[in-house]
Amino acid sequence: MEIYKEIHLDKNSPQHLYMQLFYKIRQFIMDGQLKANEKLPPIRQLANTLGVNTSTIVNAYGLLEKEGFVYKKIGSGTFVSPRKDDRLEDVVLEKYPLDEDIRLMDRGQIQIKENMISFASATPTSDLFPVDDFKILLNEVLDRDKGDAFGYQESQGYYPLRESLVDYLKEINIETNSENVQIISGAQQGIDVIAKAFVDYKDTIIVESPTYTGAIGTFKSRGAKIVSVPILEDGIDIHLLEENIKKHHPKFVYLMPNFQNPTGYSYSKEKKLKIIELADKYNTFIVEDDYLSDLSFYNNDNATLKSLDENDRIIYIKSFSKIFMPGLRLGFLVIPKKIHHRILAAKHTSDISTSGLNQRVFDLYLRKGIWKKHIRYMEKIYRERFDVMKNCIEKYFKDIDISYILPKGGLNFWFSLPEGYDSNKLYVEGAKNNILILPGSIFFISQNESRFFRLSIAAVYPKDIEIGIKGLSQVIKRFIKKDTKERKGPDSYTPLL
């Protein structure tokens, strides 16, 4: 009961008491403070503790049940629903903390032990960070701006940097002006700010299936209804997308048209144009998450949707984390004119402004042309890894029963085990052999698509790619053989929350 004493319901708030209670208990569940199958307090008891009517508790419990966070047992009470990761106990865990690992992955983290070859992380290794260049420019900013570099920055972003970004955008065929550029503390914040500006409880957002875990987390945290549409080799299933836009009138559609995370697939030009057409036809926004279009190795067309956007329908998010330094927490949005004020207000209430010091250094980076040199360097490094990976996949995976479509650029490769196999289990087997993969379930809304997995080359050196893929091919062969006996049909999976 202790945990419930922390709840303070504000009778003066415009939000209904039962909604406040719903959010509090949902947070306890999502944070793991309330565990699967734990009983919620009896209605009258909680009403007394919180000093509210029993109807407040009844309504909050009812909403939690409707949203799948709790279940009721007639005559016994209300209990926290199990999540997928709580149901993994029947997996052969031995001493492996799979439950904990999967839980961490859900939050975008994974534990990497020494000597492990990690195809799980899509973050570049720190030896690729241009620390020396950065040091010189940092000193230049400090000498030039002194204390001003440490003041609060404009919420929209340091003006000279916004101007430099307009020039940067011109080179990738996006024509805009500094008024439309909003600096953000990384693309993740961009997704969050956009959601905050547009999404209320139960609003619909359409995403690709599978999609980026961090976006799922953000949209869930807004209480959004998330509708997912399968992605195919040449982009999202356009017919299903149109049907779902018609049916659900989403607040926006969230897409990664180039080297999608996690699949690595890129949209065809036709699909890119069709998406712009649909946004116009149904009067909706498209959020384009461009986390990686820079790394196009074998694709002639890595045009962004924003570069094709004649009617100001695309909210463009740019991250530099995969090609620069993720710890800088720097990215930007290009936003349609009519939503400037909303986005600015959401950004201001998130963190007031992105670090002015980092913005100033990055501005010099762009102005002095050092950026171009760095991008060429990163392209060279990643292209080598990409080629080694592609060759190793073709060499070592050719006689294994897994399917995949090789991407034309980017850092991610997406695989599917045969129907009925579970990549969470493969993760355990790989980890025992010091090879980390990323199970695919975290990229799906319902998390019950478990036969997929993602391998990323961002953090693996070419010689380790060869060792890792060779080793993994043996692990997969053994796994498929061994697991055949215990293999479950797809019908035996229980749907999740």
Ligand SMILES: Cc1ncc(COP(=O)(O)O)c(C=O)c1O
């Ligand atoms: C598709 C996608 N969007 C956004 C992000 C977050 O990027 P940032 O570090 O810029 O916040 C990531 C990080 O992996 C990503 O894969």
